[in-house]
Amino acid sequence: MSGPPFDALVEAIELRLRDGTVAETDLPPTLSETSFVSSNLELPQRCPNQHCRAPLRNSEVEEENQKLHTRCTGSGGEVHKETVDLETCRYFDLEWPTVLEAVTTKIDQELDYYDSQSLPSSVHGVTQAGLRVSIIGGRNPEREATQVYVHALRENQPTMLLVPDGEIDAYLETQSLFTTGSLVYTVPLSMLTDDQEYLEKPVRAMKQIQTLEADLAQEQLDADSHKVVGRIHSNPRYMLTELNHMRLLRTNKELPQSSGTRLEEVGYAAFSTLTPSYPDAGGEDNRGEELPDLLFKITDIAPDPDNKYSTVGGIVDTKSGDEANFGDEETEGKHTEYLSRARRHLDTEYLSHIFVVNEIDGQQEIAFFDKMADSYNSNENMVVWYVDALAMLLEVALTVNLRNELQLVGGDFQKLFYPFFVTEAYKQTSVSGITRKVGQSQEDYDEKYLERPHLHVITTDVVEARIRNFIDSPSEVKQDLAEYFRETSVLADGY
Numbered sequence: 001m002s003g004p005p006f007d008a009l010v011e012a013i014e015l016r017l018r019d020g021t022v023a024e025t026d027l028p029p030t031l032s033e034t035s036f037v038s039s040n041l042e043l044p045q046r047c048p049n050q051h052c053r054a055p056l057r058n059s060e061v062e063e064e065n066q067k068l069h070t071r072c073t074g075s076g077g078e079v080h081k082e083t084v085d086l087e088t089c090r091y092f093d094l095e096w097p098t099v100l101e102a103v104t105t106k107i108d109q110e111l112d113y114y115d116s117q118s119l120p121s122s123v124h125g126v127t128q129a130g131l132r133v134s135i136i137g138g139r140n141p142e143r144e145a146t147q148v149y150v151h152a153l154r155e156n157q158p159t160m161l162l163v164p165d166g167e168i169d170a171y172l173e174t175q176s177l178f179t180t181g182s183l184v185y186t187v188p189l190s191m192l193t194d195d196q197e198y199l200e201k202p203v204r205a206m207k208q209i210q211t212l213e214a215d216l217a218q219e220q221l222d223a224d225s226h227k228v229v230g231r232i233h234s235n236p237r238y239m240l241t242e243l244n245h246m247r248l249l250r251t252n253k254e255l256p257q258s259s260g261t262r263l264e265e266v267g268y269a270a271f272s273t274l275t276p277s278y279p280d281a282g283g284e285d286n287r288g289e290e291l292p293d294l295l296f297k298i299t300d301i302a303p304d305p306d307n308k309y310s311t312v313g314g315i316v317d318t319k320s321g322d323e324a325n326f327g328d329e330e331t332e333g334k335h336t337e338y339l340s341r342a343r344r345h346l347d348t349e350y351l352s353h354i355f356v357v358n359e360i361d362g363q364q365e366i367a368f369f370d371k372m373a374d375s376y377n378s379n380e381n382m383v384v385w386y387v388d389a390l391a392m393l394l395e396v397a398l399t400v401n402l403r404n405e406l407q408l409v410g411g412d413f414q415k416l417f418y419p420f421f422v423t424e425a426y427k428q429t430s431v432s433g434i435t436r437k438v439g440q441s442q443e444d445y446d447e448k449y450l451e452r453p454h455l456h457v458i459t460t461d462v463v464e465a466r467i468r469n470f471i472d473s474p475s476e477v478k479q480d481l482a483e484y485f486r487e488t489s490v491l492a493d494g495y
Helices: 006-019 096-106 141-155 168-177 189-193 197-220 228-234 238-251 261-274 331-345 364-375 387-398 400-410 414-421 423-427 442-450 460-472 476-485
Strands: 037-041 056-062 067-073 079-085 090-094 111-115 122-127 132-136 159-163 184-188 294-298 312-319 350-357 380-386 455-458
Touching: 006 090, 006 096, 006 132, 006 189, 096 111, 096 122, 096 132, 122 141, 132 141, 141 159, 141 168, 141 184, 159 168, 159 189, 159 197, 168 184, 184 189, 184 197, 189 197, 238 261, 238 387, 261 294, 261 312, 261 387, 294 414, 312 331, 312 414, 331 350, 331 364, 350 387, 350 414, 364 380, 364 442, 364 455, 380 387, 380 414, 387 400, 387 414, 387 460, 400 414, 400 460, 414 423, 414 455, 414 460, 455 460
Parallel strands: 132 159, 159 184, 312 350, 350 380, 380 455
Antiparallel strands: 037 090, 056 067, 067 079, 111 122, 122 132, 294 312
C-alpha cells in the first residue's frame, strides 16, 4: 500500500487504548494484513455461552476446522460443552513502532524510540529532533493528558499530544491550568486524516520557539545552571512557585546551606521580567574580583512629558539563607567595590544597592545600612526586597488583565515599581511610611527606619498598597481611550 490508512488507524487506536485489545469483528478491514497490526489467539477462561460464563474446566483447539471446543461445569453442577469458531478468539494489537513512525513521518520527523510502558491508556514516542509524540485514550484520558502536561513542563520537552476526538476545548482548558504555552500542541486524533499542514506547521513553529529560547538562554546562562531555569523558560509563572517556596525549601533542607545559586537564578528571571537585566554579573570577573548576582537598568519610561523619570541602575545581591545575616556582611571591599564599578560602568542617574531576602533577623538591615551610609552618594540608596514581595509584583506583571489595568493608568508598567528604587520618588508615595513587622521592639524599629529615608524595605504590605494606590490615581491613558471609543457626533463626520 502507498501510505497508512489513517482513517482506519485512528479508529483502531481509539479502540485499542479504550478496550486494551481490538476484536476481529471491530478491526477496520483496511488494516488487516498490514504492518500496523498483529494478531494472536486469546482462548477464553470462561464458558462462551452467554447464559453460563462459568470458569472452563478445559478447552481444545481443532486446527483443521478452526473450531474451539470447551467443557465446563455450570453453576448448577451440570457439565456442558460448547463449540465456537476459533476466529472469535482472535484479537489484534497495534504495532506501535510502525504506528508512531507513520505519525512522525506525517509531521516530517523521524522516530528515534518509543515507550509503551503506559499502555493500555497511552503510548509515547520521541523523534530524533527531540519532539515527544504522545497518544492517549484509556478510560480517563483527561488524567493521561495531565500527566503529559506535567512531563512536558518538568522535562522542558516539546510535545505533540494526540487525544480522542470529542470536546477538544476540555483538553485545552486543562492544558491552560499548566500554562504550557508553546511547549505542548494538543490535537484530536482525527487530525491525522487531514492535510499534514495542520500538524506540521504548528509543530515546526513550536520547535522554532523552543530552539530560539534555548539559544537565548545559552547566551545568557551558564551550561551548569540549575534546572529551575529551564522550567522558568517554558513556564514563566513557575518562578512564582520558586519565590513563594524558597524559604521553605531552605528550612526543610531541600537546598544546601552553601548554595545560593537557586535564588540567584530565580532572582535574575524575576528582575528580567520587570526590566532589562545583565545576566553575566554573578561570579568573578577576569581579574578575580567578586561581582554582584545581578545588574539591571530602568530606562526610557514613557510617557514622560515632564522628564521626571531618571535612569536607574540596580546592583542585586541575593541572600538565600532562611534569614539574611547582615550582621556578618562586610562593607569594605565587597559592597564598596560593587558601588564603585557600577558608578563607572552603568551610566545611570540613580543607583540602587539591592538585597533580596527571605527574612531578616532583628534590625540587622538598619545596622548594615549605617555601616554603608558613608559609602552612598546622594543619588544612591539601599533597597531590601522580601522574596514574597517580589513574587507579588511578578504576579501582577504576569497576569495580563492586571498588568493591562496598571498600564492604562500609567502607560508604562515600570512606573509602578520605579519609586521603590528612587528615594525622592519613594518619599512622594503613600507607602514610604509602611514598615515591616519586627515584634516587641516595633516602635523603636519604626523610629529608626523612618529616620533613614535612603533605606527602603519592600514587603508585601508595601507592594499591595502601591498597587492599590496606583490603580486609584488619575489616568490620562484611560481618558484618551474613553474619547476614542466615545460615539462620534454626526456633525464630526468627515472632520
